[in-house]
Amino acid sequence: GPKAAMEGLFKGKTNIICEVEKTAFKLQERALAIFQIMGMRIRYMSPEAHDKHIAYVSHLSHISSFMLGKTVIEKEKNERDIFDMAGSGFESTVRLAKSSPEMWTPIFKQNKENVIETLDEYIQNLTKFKEFMESDDFDEIYNEMKNTNHIKEILKGISLTR
Known part of the structure; x- marks a missing residue:
């Protein structure tokens, strides 16, 4: 509730609005004014586009x-070893695994088709990486990682617009 409010929580965050045409114009204006006061970035898209994009940038991250x-x-049965050996990279990578299954199961169910499509593409990339490992093609592994490093520029641009 209001007592748990945090100032600036939504500043620079993206608010995706779908089917705006189904909302009365006066209500659109009021909502937009509130979102602007909160400092939010506004994006308009269809529900279908939203679900497809979110499967890539949110759902796949949680599944991974x-x-x-x-x-x-399953592999490290000794929890103490996991605790002692896991570094900050592992911790940040599995941070989303602490999310609520009660929340995420229905999300995956509702967006099943898009999630399966993104999983297929992700699995193809993992398989390709594994094949490079098996064939000792570390030049190609380097190239894959180097090309993917471009993501930092994309994400930097996101933080600049927030």
């Missing part, structure tokens, strides 16, 4: 985090 956590828990 949950499954990495599962892989480590």
Whole structure:
């Protein structure tokens, strides 16, 4: 509730608005004014585009985090070893695995088709990486990582617009 409010919580955050045409213009104006006061970035898109994009930038991150956590828990039966050996990179990568299954299961169910499509693409990339490892093609592994490093420029641009 209001007592838990944090000033600036939504500043620079993206608010995706779908089907704006289904909302009375006066209500649109009022909502937009509130969002602007909060310092939010506004994006308009169809529900279909929203679901497709969110499967890539949100849902896949959560699935990766949950499954990495599962892989480590199953392999490293000694929890003390996990605690002692895991560094900040591992901790930040599995941070999303602490999310609520009660919240995420229905989200995955509702967006099942898009999630499966993104998983297929992600699995293809993982398989390709594994094949490079198996064939000792570390030049190609380097190239894959180097090309993917471009993500930092994309994310830097996101933080600049917030």
